[in-house]
Amino acid sequence: MHARTLTTVFITMLVAVIACNLFIPGEEPLPQTEPEVEPAIETAPAPTPASECIPTLPDEKPEKDSYETIVEEFDLVAPSGNRLYGMIRRPDPALYADLCFPGVVLVPGGINPGRLMALGRDAKLLAGAGMVVVTFNAEGRADDTPDDIRSEGTEDFNGYRHQDGLCALVQYAMGLPYVISENVGISSQSYGITMAAGCVGRYPQIPVKYLVDGEGPPYSFVTCHGPRFLAGDLKKYTTVEEIFGRQATWQDDSTENLEWWSEREAVNFIGDFRGFYLRLQATWDHAQLPENAAEIATYDQPEGWPGGGPAWYHNKHTNDIVNAAVQGGVPWVRVNLAEQGNPVNASYDADHAPVYLPGQLADRPWAVFAIIEMARME
Numbered sequence: 001m002h003a004r005t006l007t008t009v010f011i012t013m014l015v016a017v018i019a020c021n022l023f024i025p026g027e028e029p030l031p032q033t034e035p036e037v038e039p040a041i042e043t044a045p046a047p048t049p050a051s052e053c054i055p056t057l058p059d060e061k062p063e064k065d066s067y068e069t070i071v072e073e074f075d076l077v078a079p080s081g082n083r084l085y086g087m088i089r090r091p092d093p094a095l096y097a098d099l100c101f102p103g104v105v106l107v108p109g110g111i112n113p114g115r116l117m118a119l120g121r122d123a124k125l126l127a128g129a130g131m132v133v134v135t136f137n138a139e140g141r142a143d144d145t146p147d148d149i150r151s152e153g154t155e156d157f158n159g160y161r162h163q164d165g166l167c168a169l170v171q172y173a174m175g176l177p178y179v180i181s182e183n184v185g186i187s188s189q190s191y192g193i194t195m196a197a198g199c200v201g202r203y204p205q206i207p208v209k210y211l212v213d214g215e216g217p218p219y220s221f222v223t224c225h226g227p228r229f230l231a232g233d234l235k236k237y238t239t240v241e242e243i244f245g246r247q248a249t250w251q252d253d254s255t256e257n258l259e260w261w262s263e264r265e266a267v268n269f270i271g272d273f274r275g276f277y278l279r280l281q282a283t284w285d286h287a288q289l290p291e292n293a294a295e296i297a298t299y300d301q302p303e304g305w306p307g308g309g310p311a312w313y314h315n316k317h318t319n320d321i322v323n324a325a326v327q328g329g330v331p332w333v334r335v336n337l338a339e340q341g342n343p344v345n346a347s348y349d350a351d352h353a354p355v356y357l358p359g360q361l362a363d364r365p366w367a368v369f370a371i372i373e374m375a376r377m378e
Contacts, residue, residue, distance in 0.1 A: 053100035055180045058372050062129035062365070067091035069127040071118050075149075076172055078139065078165035082153035086136035086169065087118035089127040093178060102183035102209075102375040103132040103173040107166065109190030109214075111157060111243070113141040116148055125368045131375060134173045138162045138195070157244065158191065159263040163198035167206055170199065174207075185210035185275070187371050190287060191217060193266045193321075201269025210276035210374035214367050215285055218267035218321035220248035221310050227289050227299055230309045236287075250310050267321055271328015276377060278370050279335045281318040282357040290314055302350040315356065319348040337369055 059066045072088045091101060104126065108114035117123055117135040126133050137143075139153030139161060156162040166186070174181045186208055188196035193216025200208050217223040226248055229237040241247060249261050262268060270277065284291055290299045300313045318335060325333045326345050335342045335354035342354045357366055 053178065054098055055183075056099045056101055056130055057376050058102060058126070058130040060372065060376065062125040062368050062372060065125075065128040067128055067130055068095055069124070074172075076168060078153075078161075078168050080139065080153060080161050080164065082139050082151065082165075084136055084139065084151045084165055084169065085115055085149040086134060087115050088132060088134055088176075089118045089123045090132040090178065091127060091130060099130075100178045100180050101130050101132050102185075103134060103176070103179040104184070104371050104375070105134045105136070105166065105169055105173055105186050107186060107188035107192035107196050109188075109192050111141070111155060111191070113137045113143045113148065115151075116143050116145070122365055122368050125365060126371060129368075129372060131371070132173065132176065132179050134169060136165075136169055139165060157264060158194035158198070159260075160198065160202075162195050163202060163263075166195050166199040167203050170206060170208060182207060183209055183375060185212065185371065185374055187212040187214070187367055188216060189214045189367070191223060193217070194223075194264050197266035197269040197273070198263070200275065201272035204272050204274045208273075208275050210278065210371075210377070211273060212278045212280065212367055212370045212374060213266075213321070214280045215282070215287070215318070215361055216266055216321070217287075218270075218317055218324070219265040220261045221250050222288060222317045223264075224248040225287075226250065226310060227312045230301075230305045230312070231289065231298060233289075267324045270321055270325045271330060273325070273328075273330050275330075276332045276374055277325050277330050277334075278374060279318055279322055279333075280357065280361060280366050280370055281315055281335055281354070282359060282361040282363070282366075284360050285315060285317075286361050288315070288317060300350075313350050315353065316350070318354070319350075322354075323347045337366070337373065 069089055070092045074088060075083050075085045078084050106114060106117050108117060114135050115137040118133060123133040123135065137151040139151050140155040142148045142150030170184060170186065173179055174184050186196045193213045196211055200211055224240050224247065225237040246252065246257055246260065249258055290296045296314050302311050302313050304311045322333055322335055326347050332344055334344050336357055340355040348354055
């Protein structure tokens, strides 16, 4: 997990990064502003023993754009032996050579590539506020633009191989001389929580400071759009079934299917994390139903669906993964930002919900605010 090998690559490009639950038509993507023309992308220097630098926390208001930033490329060999390709956006070392900053590794939603997220809105805001942002393509993934680089290996659907690669990236970030090694976290979008929770839960000895989780599905019933299926909405359900080539465990409880999903249900791992866990949940989820107030009653099935099917109600998936974290002993668990007023280490049920973010997660850069809060937390 410590292999760190760099190669020199040069690109100039425009890109918009889409983060969604899976490659599903009709889902609202999390927002990325139209990217500007980037300066020439440089090659990230190899990690060296940290020299004297001044630890600097990010600005509380990322919109201020406190730092000029650069984008660099890197690659490393994952524990599987496959080479992963990534990018780093950080404050320009030519201007801030005596400073070191917190780091964050961004995990994309669905089975999307993530390397080009370094050119997106969130990475720009975070680096401009004073953070080192690491993005990457998991094994077997690349954007369809000819300028992206496909990481070696095959798609693992965020299973153990992808989780191990993420942990290698986190350790790589911790070893960078311009990163505050004890202040490195992970931020995942949607199904990216599967990779992120597997990394931090299976390797709690890696001192990941925090995990920010943007509306991720905790288990296969949610990942595979079970609530939609039970309500007769088959479009997204069918698309996901085609992508994975299998059904959720509640529909297929064969040994092979249970074993496959055992690597890919975040609820199995989140309780073993030993850092700060911040769950982001908007009133109307980016992928799950209900989508508006009129639909709440339709999907309010806390005792299970008539005729069979797991229980479901408004944003139940957030309750389930937060409760699993609290019960597992995660030292600090909270839903949403401080301004929502949800208590730390609270549990929830159908009759007791947390205060949600207004609207949808796409409405504002909530993950940016959350990451900065976590990076600044003592």
